[in-house]
Ligand SMILES: Nc1ncnc2c1ncn2[C@@H]1O[C@H](COP(=O)(O)OP(=O)(O)OP(=O)(O)O)[C@@H](O)[C@H]1O
């Protein structure tokens with residue numbers, strides 16, 4: 206076969222058809238440094254022509270030539286190139302096999318066939334299998350533009366991958382931060398709850414006992430004093446109740462001691478007492494001492510759901526259902542209020558809903574909000590059950 210060099214060889218680097226494969230800019234890689242080319246070619250003089258075309262096209266490169274499968278594989282493993290140029294038909298090796306190896310070992314390195322003949326169907330087949338382009342040896346004027354385009358596309362791909370990786374990493378970091386903040390917040394609440402309950406509660410009880418003693422001493426002489434002490438004592442009773450309430454609101458002890466279902470029933474009852482909205486709980490779940498992260502996530506989501514009902518739903522009735530299905534714990538909260546809208550659900554400012562979603566996601570679960578105007582809202586939480594805590 207005869208090889209035709211482009212004439213004049215450089216520039217312009219247009220394909221003979223004249224339909225601009227040529228780029229408006231010189232290739233970035235040629236300016237930055239040397240391009241490492243791996244050439245799969247058995248014919249030495251063809252290899253020299255290819256080199257000459259690249260050189261005359263203004264590309265700075267170093268080149269290594271291989272002609273067998275093992276040599277090709279070894280080069281890819283030891284010194285992955287920036288570009289692979291490959292003949293299609295070789296005596297002991299073939300282009301498709303080279304392409305398969307290259308896609309396996311260095312999938313991001315552009316692979317261009319530089320070949321004597323290639324039928325349309327074969328060409329399409331190679332492109333489908335991941336070849337970047339093919340250039341016929343009889344139309345080598347296309348080689349440099351093709352290389353330039355391949356390198357530019359590879360650089361763009363790398364940049365895109367880098368951006369995607371960065372995005373993924375920052376999302377992961379946000380997740381970790383959310384998780385950490387929630388953990389810290391919960392720890393803090395538990396600690397304060399314990400302290401308020403134990404320390405304040407105990408000292409108030411102590412005070413009350415002291416007062417009782419004083420009252421005993423005063424009974425004989427001071428009626429007015431006695432009355433005062435009684436008032437103080439009942440004030441302290443009220444304070445003890447308040448302290449208990451604050452501690453429970455911070456972190457209901459029932460969640461840690463009796464488990465999730467009991468805590469949900471208790472919370473529903475509190476809600477009903479406080480708001481006058483009927484709240485029923487139907488549960489088919491019995492075993493409820495799951496690990497703390499899981500129970501806390503579930504419970505806080507439930508609380509947030511009830512808070513939303515108080516604030517937005519204008520409901521008169523709430524039905525809560527708890528069940529187990531396919532290894533998940535499922536909570537359904539239905540209210541008969543005005544109904545959450547799709548806009549509310551999609552709104553990126555619905556921080557409460559986003560927080561609930563994140564909480565569920567952190568323990569591997571999901572949450573769904575569904576509303577019908579005038580017919581209420583259904584919130585469905587589905588979280589995979591953790592291993593039981595014995
Ligand atoms: N049960 C419900 N019924 C009707 N609308 C609801 C219900 N729950 C939520 N919404 C709507 O969804 C919106 C978003 O709720 P989200 O909890 O994210 O925010 P919020 O409750 O307004 O504020 P916060 O950040 O304090 O929770 C609410 O403003 C409300 O319009």
Ligand SMILES: [Mg+2]
Nearest residue numbers: 512513557558
């Ligand atoms: Mg809310």
